[in-house]
Amino acid sequence: MAEAEAESTAGVQPRATGLRSTRQRRAVLEVLGRCPEFISAQELHALLADSGSTVGLTTVYRTLRELDRAGLVDVVRDEGGERLYLRRPTDEHRHYLICRCCGRSRPVDAEAVERWAAGLAELTGFAELEHTLELSGVCADCRQAEATAPCRQAPPLLAAESGTQDGLG
């Protein structure tokens, strides 16, 4: 099941991050790229194991931290404070509305909030303003299902094969 690592380092160099291209990082990035919703480091570690790649949990944590620093993933914290990651398609700052039930997420247009936050700087005298904005709710699908079971929709898992843009190099 050890997937052919044939593609070597072809076309690898989109956003130079200063990170070496290792088997583990390629695997993390590949699996993460197929993940349609936010997942935790541990879930990702399990997915990697399923997919045949052997990557230590330590490395998964480290890699996700690097990807965060490099701006290649979006990070949110669930209610328990656990960090969840999603491969970021664009390099824009984004916010998400996440279903507390099934975990499905959708980006929201928070331009209004961004402008409001920007205005806060002058208004308060604070500099280097940062903000976190996390939105959650119960999606329409889950609301229906909720009548029956107490909300345990199977979260989606992996999607089809992705491109070769991996962000390393």
Place this chain on the structure above:
Amino acid sequence: MAEAEAESTAGVQPRATGLRSTRQRRAVLEVLGRCPEFISAQELHALLADSGSTVGLTTVYRTLRELDRAGLVDVVRDEGGERLYLRRPTDEHRHYLICRCCGRSRPVDAEAVERWAAGLAELTGFAELEHTLELSGVCADCRQAEATAPCRQAPPLLAAESGTQDGLG
């Protein structure tokens, strides 16, 4: 040094929370009420020890959780995910802008964001919408001091004696 618990249960019953009035809870509430900025459970535990009260760390955690449920404190999470608490003066939903340097906070008027968030429900089909909005920056004071030391302003600690409104009963 064991402060005279003279005031007994005088004037205790502002917002009925269903919580019993114990020595420990009174102490937590009293010290927390004198805390001008967000603090962690552990910091509060230390402050309690300093002030002569003996309250178990477990009880501090439990009490803060109850106070949160009862709406008597505001809670934020710092960058490490640690929960920080602040005695809430009013019972309104609030957001804060906190200095990453000294920890000083100020409530901000986020009405615009509240309205925007409310509109999201119809727009997305999600129900039971919740949001967290946390703002941080570097306050004017710290910005000045930053030129010298690498930002380690002494965070303020306890303030003077507070009133007798403790929220128990």
Place this chain on the structure above:
DNA sequence: CGTCGACGTGAAAACCATGTTCATTTAGCA
């Protein structure tokens, strides 16, 4: 192609905030 040093890896252990257990104490009410 080889060499080599900086960077990356991972098993084990440490960390650390927070929760749970359970025997003991206590608040509040009749």
Place this chain on the structure above:
DNA sequence: TGCTAAATGAACATGGTTTTCACGTCGACG
């Protein structure tokens, strides 16, 4: 004053994340 449900806290458990450190490997340079 007694009674009982609630509260307390020391010890222990939990779980996500980081640190350690011995070993592997990426990739630049010759």
